[in-house]
Amino acid sequence: MDAYDVIVLGVGSMGGAACNALAERGASVLGLETYQPGHDQGSAHGGSRIVRQSYFEDPAYVPLLRSAYDGWRRLEEESGRDLLTLCGGIYVGDPASVTFTGSRDAAVQHGLDHEILDAAQIRARFPTMDPADDAMAVYEANAGYVRPEETTIANAEVAVRKGAALRFGERVLRWSATPDGGVEVETGQGRYGADRLVIAPGAWAPQLLADLALPLSIERMVFHWFTPDFAAVPYERWSEEEHPVYIEETHGNQQIYGFPMTDGPERGFKLGFFRLGTPTDPDDVDRVVRDEESTVMQERARQLFPHLSGPVVQAKTCLYSVTPDEHFVIGAHPAYEQVAIACGFSGHGFKFVPVVGEILADLATTGSTTHPIGLFDPTRGVLHPERGEPEPLPS
């Protein structure tokens, strides 16, 4: 049986970055992946992912985002691929919305460059948008999008160049800890041994980490591309030259998010609902997007983009893995210190890919990391409801 320093289970967004970071450190790495690089069966396809720093989810993410931005530029240099485009980002909401207040608070707390815009200023600056009269926005120039398929391919290519062995089309059937403190992994094609294991299986985490019984909800999400009315607002105003990425939430309305047109006028203007997908089995996803779903999406989108009136160009499904608090799960496996786990990215993980790769390489080589990952602790109470509420601290 071959023996490696580290096996990485799942060479997708996070596992691909881990293979790259581990190979960079001189570890002998084996990556095992069911599908091919850049595939569309998991969570890392659809052409674009928002990157932003004024993070309404929690200001604690901001230091990680700073590291991630450095990592994006490094991966572009190493791979020779164009991955990150900074076209600006706008987070629109009513004055009490989390989208607005959370983005503003994160920006202020971490001294991030940003502007506050009211509804009239939003309309004047971005004529595609007609927000509610009381809407407010945080505009951040240092935001934009990354290319998910190219990223996963880039990490795989660079990892192989640095010496990693990556086996695509090979699904892991089971893994186990060995009595000598190592690990063994079995696929349909063979058995492999290593000192350490990184498990980054995306939507398949409930299967690969069944022993932890994490309360993950695997959800089918849809992104849509619609044709705008270019007679009302010309193409240039929708394109990445002039249009930011955006998130909008007004008066309890479900958050929507989306992108400028990135690939010419024919490809459509891409957007989706941010949360509340339909629970699904990752091996049996309904990949058909129905007309009714497109109608609901377009009606909601037109509250902000009244000229998004044209037909659907394309619609695609994608998978979220959602934790109860919507924070990630990253750390040592609670029962086996030689196993690091990364899952539950809750629909907002992609922008962190380079820094999660570094964190997983830290955990797999030294057992700890200097990156702030306390929020993602796999043993936190919300992931283990059977333990009940934690005792209140003595005052």
Ligand SMILES: Cc1cc2nc3c(=O)[nH]c(=O)nc-3n(C[C@H](O)[C@H](O)[C@H](O)COP(=O)(O)OP(=O)(O)OC[C@H]3O[C@@H](n4cnc5c(N)ncnc54)[C@H](O)[C@@H]3O)c2cc1C
């Ligand atoms: C519709 C949609 C929109 C999103 N928008 C954004 C956004 O704008 N910004 C953002 O930051 N994030 C966004 N995300 C979230 C982000 O894409 C995910 O958080 C991220 O891709 C998760 O990475 P992952 O490595 O956990 O999963 P994946 O990239 O899916 O990788 C997991 C890999 O493990 C493999 N695998 C699983 N089981 C096995 C096995 N048994 N053997 C071998 N291989 C296995 C899978 O095939 C897969 O390739 C979005 C996601 C979706 C679906």
